[in-house]
Amino acid sequence: VTAFDQSDEDWWKGKRLGQVGYFPASYVRKVNPGETPYKVLTSVEIQHAHDGSTVRLLKDQIVVKISEPDEDQMLIIRTAEDVELPCPMKYVAEV
Template identity: 40%
Template sequence: MTGNNSEIDKYGLLDKSHRLLPTNLYVVLYNFKSRHQDELDLKAGYKVTVIDTSDPDWWKGKCLGKIGYFPSKYCAKLAASEKPLQVTHNLQVTDNERGDGTLTLLRDQIVIQVGEEVNGMVMVRSADNRQGVCPVKYLQEV
């Protein structure tokens, strides 16, 4: 090979350590239609790599190979072990924060799976960081 190989590791793979860590991965919660050329069109469930948060309201990110701006309130951070899911039916589940409260989940809403599936149930987190246990039969991967 010619050129600078300092970014190639011993397995012949590109060393991405100089890039942003995957902790900058977010899931889009709501559809967003761009109004300007420098904005991203986003659909609920898309994953976005956030690359600039200097403006608290409009973040810059990369999605589906395109880079642009989008409203920061339209996404939620994903931890490495979490995955986004879409609710398939309106339902109410027990709010884990308040044992006597309920968490309303709406059809097409994006929630984040925060634990493993156990007996057909899974812990999910909503956009406002409330958590509840939901039957997996009412969720689908996005």
């Protein structure tokens, strides 16, 4: 979705697949400069390094890449719930 009218804080106007319309602003997240949207390729549970909890990523879920992959092919992603965690590259692909 490309949002081009955000004058109403609850309803934004945007374009997706050639169609223009309004949608709830709470249904989308803004992608900041330097961040890249990625799609989860398969449902997977990933252990959060900080506290040992697990985060479930669902197939086709959109996440945001916030760092480049390291030598182990792990990158840091952010979910729509603002959870940041390392994720193996094999589970995601750039949108």
